[in-house]
Amino acid sequence: MNTLHAWIDASSGVAGDMLLGALLDAGAHLDAVRSAIETVIPESIHISTSTVHRAGLRALKAHVRPLTQQPPHRTARSIHALLHNSALAEPVRAQAIAVFARLAAAEAHVHDIPQENVHFHEIGALDSIADVVGVCAALHDLGIQSISAGDVALGSGHVRTAHGHLPVPAPAVAELARGWPVYAGGTGELTTPTGLALIRTLALTCEDLPPITPTAIGIGAGTRDTPNAPNITRVIIGQPTQNPSRPTEPCLLLEANIDDLDPRLWPGILSHLLHAGASDAWLTPILMKKGRPAHTLHTLCPPHLATGLKTIIFHETSTLGIRQTTVTKHPLERFITTVDLHGTTIDIKVATAAGRITQANPEFDQIAELARARGLPERTVLAEAVQTAADEGLMVGHLLPPEHRPGPSD
Known part of the structure; x- marks a missing residue:
């Protein structure tokens, strides 16, 4: 079965609406994106697209317009509830929850407050919820099964936020950049917290364009048109070109020992993990300390889905911790x-x-x-x-x- 890989080129920066525009330009259906957003925040957002030019290059601009003048400032807890209670397809829901969890963790660190109490301000507004859900829905609609991205341009100078006049990269962006290759790349804010959180959550790894046979290319536009520096995000989608000497796939194995869960719940939990994108999910009977019968839950998954699957495991089981191991899959x-x-x-x-x-x-x-x-x-x-x-x-x-x-x- 052939797979589709998406490589994100953020060498000119990335924002949620820019990545959404690139995926729509690559062939994602606008109706699928609209439908997904409506299940989370009904009658709150209007999305349209138009062809524009940035530094002389054609690009697609995704216009994400709130239908209310005063979108509420939501907490991480309320956004999680919105997504969890929505009718999103399971992989879309898990990815969107994981993106906002990463955003909440960055903001919590920056402001030194508990993660569940984070008020999102700009990134919690309706348009950013639409960006995150829209991007995850577009990836699902395109059938993307793995994602990677290149180095990210963050920008330089200063930017105005709800917290005042801040240096670029803004504190939340700098926190999200931990462990990912970044550089300035130009003047002004080139990358937003939403854009970088999407890459850090969904991308398997940071790499130059990997060996693929391209089938679609999408270019998403930012709002500004700056001369000699196209304000765009690109997505190149294609089928990976396997190296015959190394037909392997990197995977993560998530495991948890659980001895206090009603066994009637296990079939639904395994089904939920598989529908959320796990490559496999299974149970092993074990005998724990003090002679207690228990099960080990095993979940095999691509690295970019691990955060969302761990969220499901913590939410639906009684485990207090999850072991994570990097393994190599040798598929036929x-x-x-x-x-x-x-x-x-x-x-x-x-x-x-x-x-x-x-x-x-x-x-x-x-x-x-x-x-x-x-x-x-x-x-x-x-x-x-x-x-x-x-x-x-x-x-x-x-x-x-x-x-x-x-x-x-x-």
Whole structure:
């Protein structure tokens, strides 16, 4: 199964609306973004786009306009509640919650107050909630599965904020920049707290443009048009070009030992983690100190989703801590093809090595649904699907049939 990677070029700076404009320019649907924002702050924001020029370059400007003149200053706790209680798709919700958690942590450090009591001021206004939710929804709509970014230009000089006349980078931006390569890159505020929090939360790593085959390029515009320095953020989207000698993927393994949770809750928790983007989630029975029976919850995930998944684990289980380990995943080349079974399309998950099939498994949820519809045992329908796939050459050890080879967009 081919994946899509997005690389963010913030060499001229980044803000929430600039990154949103770049993703819309790269093909994200405006209606999908609007719908996501409406589920969080209904009838509060109007979003439109227009083509503009920045230092002579074409770019897309995302206009995020609050429909109220006095948007409320919200706390980190109230924003978390808004997002948690919304009808957002689970990966979008988890990412948006993680972005605001990072923003809250930076502001809490800057002002030396508890994180849950942070008042967001500018970044808590309706337009910034729309920026964060909009960016996460656009990434979901585009099918982006991994993200990285380059060095970030922060700017120089001074900027006016709710806290007064502050030097650039503003304190929250400087705090968010910890551990990420940054430089001035020009005059004025080039990067906002929202823009940098999005990169720090969602990006897997800081790197130059990685080996990919580009499929879409988006350019988002900032408000100002400065000569000789285009006020833009770029996104380059494409399929990673694998190095045959290193077909590996970096992953994180999150683990927690839990001995005081009602076992009936586990199926829902595992399902929630998988829907939020975990590569896998499972339980191991263990015996803890004092002879207590317990479970270890294991969650395997891409690094850019770890913050959101940890939020889910802390919220839905009774654990007091999570262990995090960096691991390396060695995936086989894999994709999904289909076969027809009694007029129903069944997905076949295929894995290959050196052009030969190593796995060819029907999607069991579809098998179960077809079995119910036909009034047959699941094992009967499963055997029929396996045989149908074999009849089309999808058998372990066989060369992959040409008609089932993935195309460029699979």
